[in-house]
Amino acid sequence: MTDKHLIRLTVNGTEHDITVEPRTSLADVLRDDLGLTGTHVTCEQGICGACTVIADGQAIRSCITLAVQVDDAKVETAESLGSPANLSDLQQAFIEEHALQCGFCTPGFLMLATWLLRDHPTVDDDAMRAVMSSNICRCTGYRGILRAVRRVRDAQLAERPYPS
Amino acid sequence: MKPAPFDYVRASDLDHALELLAYSEGEAKLIAGGQSLNPMLRLRLAAPTLLIDISRLPELRRSEDSPNGLRVGAGITHYEIERGATGAAGALARLPVLGRTAPLIGHAPIRTRGTFGGSIAHADPASEWCLLARLLDARVTARNMDGEREIPAETFFEGFLTNALHDDEILTSVLFPSLPTAAVVLELTRRHGDFAIAAVGAAVWMTGTTCDSFHLALGGVGSTVLRATAAEQLLTAGSLTEAAIAEAAELAAQDLAPSADIHGPTEYRRHLVKVLTRRALSDLVQQIEDGTDD
Numbered sequence: 001m002t003d004k005h006l007i008r009l010t011v012n013g014t015e016h017d018i019t020v021e022p023r024t025s026l027a028d029v030l031r032d033d034l035g036l037t038g039t040h041v042t043c044e045q046g047i048c049g050a051c052t053v054i055a056d057g058q059a060i061r062s063c064i065t066l067a068v069q070v071d072d073a074k075v076e077t078a079e080s081l082g083s084p085a086n087l088s089d090l091q092q093a094f095i096e097e098h099a100l101q102c103g104f105c106t107p108g109f110l111m112l113a114t115w116l117l118r119d120h121p122t123v124d125d126d127a128m129r130a131v132m133s134s135n136i137c138r139c140t141g142y143r144g145i146l147r148a149v150r151r152v153r154d155a156q157l158a159e160r161p162y163p164s
Numbered sequence: 165m166k167p168a169p170f171d172y173v174r175a176s177d178l179d180h181a182l183e184l185l186a187y188s189e190g191e192a193k194l195i196a197g198g199q200s201l202n203p204m205l206r207l208r209l210a211a212p213t214l215l216i217d218i219s220r221l222p223e224l225r226r227s228e229d230s231p232n233g234l235r236v237g238a239g240i241t242h243y244e245i246e247r248g249a250t251g252a253a254g255a256l257a258r259l260p261v262l263g264r265t266a267p268l269i270g271h272a273p274i275r276t277r278g279t280f281g282g283s284i285a286h287a288d289p290a291s292e293w294c295l296l297a298r299l300l301d302a303r304v305t306a307r308n309m310d311g312e313r314e315i316p317a318e319t320f321f322e323g324f325l326t327n328a329l330h331d332d333e334i335l336t337s338v339l340f341p342s343l344p345t346a347a348v349v350l351e352l353t354r355r356h357g358d359f360a361i362a363a364v365g366a367a368v369w370m371t372g373t374t375c376d377s378f379h380l381a382l383g384g385v386g387s388t389v390l391r392a393t394a395a396e397q398l399l400t401a402g403s404l405t406e407a408a409i410a411e412a413a414e415l416a417a418q419d420l421a422p423s424a425d426i427h428g429p430t431e432y433r434r435h436l437v438k439v440l441t442r443r444a445l446s447d448l449v450q451q452i453e454d455g456t457d458d
Contacts, residue, residue, distance in 0.1 A: 003171065025202075045203045059276060060277055061273050064199060064203055065198065065202070066172070131272045
């Protein structure tokens with residue numbers, strides 16, 4: 001039996017000190033130790049992206065990231081995006097553009113899109129499509145997802161002050 | 165699946181990592197981004213007893229331009245190269261094909277964690293960095309507790325997922341000793357982000373308007389990245405006419421014995437090599453006409 005490690009994760013603004021086995025993924029720690037089941041585990045091989053979260057400002061696949069690897073990191077999960085009464089722009093757009101059906105891939109897509117628009121707010125349609133194709137959706141055929149992201153990108157750009 | 169149990173330690177500096185590696189006697193594995201290793205651990209294709217985390221070592225995350233060439237740190241992530249961020253900023257200016265190649269690697273959320281050196285050490289014949297290293301005759305720096313050595317790409321990639329590192333060595337950086345006038349990397353995937361079914365890299369070194377030498381590298385069509393030496397000789401001896409490009413493409417595909425797999429029979433990959441070689445060389449001509457690699 002291997003020793004457990006005490007790690008600190010700041011998740012959605014709250015600090016947690018957790019004891020974990022080195023082999024435990026960040027996804028499993030978020031879900032099982034912290035009860036944040038918004039992050040979904042599906043393929044557990046880093047292929048589908050349903051487990052996507054943001055760690056220290058970067059989109060990552062939490063099922064192929066060990067929790068110990070991100071000790072001291074600031075992690076954002078789907079729970080940080082909004083609440084039922086106060087959805088994020090992307091969440092609202094996903095509803096209106098039919099960007100989800102079963103919803104299983106949705107947290108991963110939302111975190112990916114949130115990161116993309118933050119990291120690269122002027123991303124063009126082709127580059128946006130390339131990034132959004134990182135994740136697998138079996139239900140929607142992707143077009144609603146792309147429409148939603150494009151809509152929020154355009155709205156956010158329209159709100160920006162003109163460069164002086 | 166979940167991985168089998170192992171211990172984990174974050175190395176405090178490079179010497180600490182080297183000590184841990186030496187004392188583990190082959191039972192430890194280094195982890196940086198873990199984007200190849202973690203999936204393997206989850207499939208239990210690898211079962212080390214200790215992981216040594218080298219991802220945050222600043223010694224591995226610098227790049228350096230010198231008269232000897234361009235040195236790229238092993239710990240720089242694919243995404244940092246793509247965006248010209250942190251340690252990669254200068255490197256991109258000196259070798260622009262790095263920035264054009266990075267987006268071909270997997271998907272963005274993998275590129276934020278996966279590292280340049282990790283990909284080279286993994287020695288996958290379909291890997292874009294392995295292709296570029298072989299194309300440009302890069303030299304890999306391997307360090308252990310006794311010192312350093314440089315391993316040319318030609319001998320570094322020994323076979324499928326097999327490199328020339330000893331158990332106690334860490335790949336610290338890769339040197340590109342001679343930067344080309346223009347370079348192109350192309351690959352064929354069914355979906356963006358898939359492993360390359362076939363990949364071709366082409367590079368030219370010029371003095372003024374004279375082409376001094378051509379390199380052509382092939383990925384995904386053998387157990388390691390290959391150089392198409394017959395095609396290279398043809399191109400270097402002659403000029404980049406359409407006829408020469410077509411002949412080079414034929415030569416590149418000759419004598420190849422790529423595996424048949426779910427993507428297609430052997431002949432399919434040979435065909436892809438011809439197509440990609442023609443395209444890569446045509447792109448190279450375009451770059452030269454546009455005034456080389458800016």
